[in-house]
Amino acid sequence: MTKRVLSGVQPTGVLHLGNWLGAIRNWVDLQKTHETFFCVVDLHAITVGHNPNDLKENTLSTAALYVACGIDPKLSTIFVQSHVSAHSELCWLLNCVTPLNWMERMIQFKEKAIKQGDNVSIGLLDYPVLMAADILLYQSDLVPVGEDQKQHLELARDIAQQRINNRFNIKGNDSILKIPKALIMKEGAKIMSLQDGRKKMSKSDPNEGSRIGLLDAPELITKKIKRAKTDSLLGLEFDNPDRPEANNLLTLYTILSGTNKESAALECKEIGWGKFKNLLTEACISKIEPIQKKYNQLIKDPDQLNFILEEGRTKAEEVAESTLKKVKDAFGLLEIN
Ligand code: TYM
Numbered sequence: 001m002t003k004r005v006l007s008g009v010q011p012t013g014v015l016h017l018g019n020w021l022g023a024i025r026n027w028v029d030l031q032k033t034h035e036t037f038f039c040v041v042d043l044h045a046i047t048v049g050h051n052p053n054d055l056k057e058n059t060l061s062t063a064a065l066y067v068a069c070g071i072d073p074k075l076s077t078i079f080v081q082s083h084v085s086a087h088s089e090l091c092w093l094l095n096c097v098t099p100l101n102w103m104e105r106m107i108q109f110k111e112k113a114i115k116q117g118d119n120v121s122i123g124l125l126d127y128p129v130l131m132a133a134d135i136l137l138y139q140s141d142l143v144p145v146g147e148d149q150k151q152h153l154e155l156a157r158d159i160a161q162q163r164i165n166n167r168f169n170i171k172g173n174d175s176i177l178k179i180p181k182a183l184i185m186k187e188g189a190k191i192m193s194l195q196d197g198r199k200k201m202s203k204s205d206p207n208e209g210s211r212i213g214l215l216d217a218p219e220l221i222t223k224k225i226k227r228a229k230t231d232s233l234l235g236l237e238f239d240n241p242d243r244p245e246a247n248n249l250l251t252l253y254t255i256l257s258g259t260n261k262e263s264a265a266l267e268c269k270e271i272g273w274g275k276f277k278n279l280l281t282e283a284c285i286s287k288i289e290p291i292q293k294k295y296n297q298l299i300k301d302p303d304q305l306n307f308i309l310e311e312g313r314t315k316a317e318e319v320a321e322s323t324l325k326k327v328k329d330a331f332g333l334l335e336i337n
Helices: 017-030 052-068 086-095 100-104 107-116 122-137 147-168 218-227 244-257 261-267 273-299 302-331
Strands: 004-009 035-040 076-080 142-144 181-183
Touching: 004 017, 004 122, 017 035, 017 142, 017 244, 035 052, 035 302, 052 076, 052 273, 052 302, 076 302, 086 122, 086 147, 086 302, 100 122, 107 122, 107 147, 122 147, 122 302, 142 147, 147 181, 147 302, 218 273, 244 261, 244 273, 273 302
Parallel strands: 004 035, 004 142, 035 076, 142 181
Antiparallel strands: none
8 A cells, every 4th residue: 555644844934955955855755656745834833923924924835835846736735734623633632642741851842942931832832742643644654854853753653652542442453543654864854054063954043044045045045155154174074073064064065966975075075165165055056946936936826826725625634534533433522423
């Protein structure tokens, strides 16, 4: 049977190189061989303070970027998380069986909570349970994500196995929920900030120069790469713990130029930073330009995007509702016809 894949990105701003190289790039390949569901996780985006007008715009533009990056609506189901109410419903059911202390251990929660000060919402704590609901609703086999999502995937597996299948599968038939696996790329699973090679590239970094947005103009990309942090040594290399910037930028160059690690390492072994940055800029712009071209066409045609999302909602709902029904039944919730 064809394996099923689900993944998503939060519409909290323009997607960056990390989102693309760590996650979406992988989705594009998977859709050829798997049954794929890709959602724009707008309910996750409201777990920290947000602007309602921006959210609407970002949700549509994230969907457009999925397509511009190569997600084909004929091969994949593209939808908005809040359009399928089963996500919130399953999240509630999972909340009722997930121990609070599992949630308090989540690294991303701790990191994000510090930034929120006194204003930490219950939604932020619950973020990983909603993510588990996203994944489990589609009985997903594989979840292509960046490395930072590993712990959330482990949680989804634990909830499914220990808290649902082991406890409620009284009939002993097929399990209620499929146990999903994280799919993490060998290269690009953790793209670092341009300003600090020890920090992850992130949408929430207040320093714009720390990331390259998929919609950044070529001049801006050139400027950001020019200003990217370097070190004082000549030549670039991988995996030297004292040279995180060299490792990060060389990784970016390898993926963007389509070469392999060995050739890139050899090519850049004795190169000066200035010359290397020109090569990286060229590789980056030439890969991003076609995405921007496609995006600019799509975003001018909201009818087409709405059609894609409507179709996606219908297809996603069918699968999600059937899993939700299974879980409700297992929980003993009364159904009347
Ligand atoms: P988000 O929007 O923070 O990230 C979306 C995807 O991009 C990956 N990513 C990175 N990969 C490499 N380097 C980076 N610097 C980098 N930054 C982000 C993330 O790992 C992710 O794969 N919680 C999820 C959203 C989500 C989800 C889901 C994902 C909600 N429900 C269900 C999969 C399945 C997140 O991190 O979003």
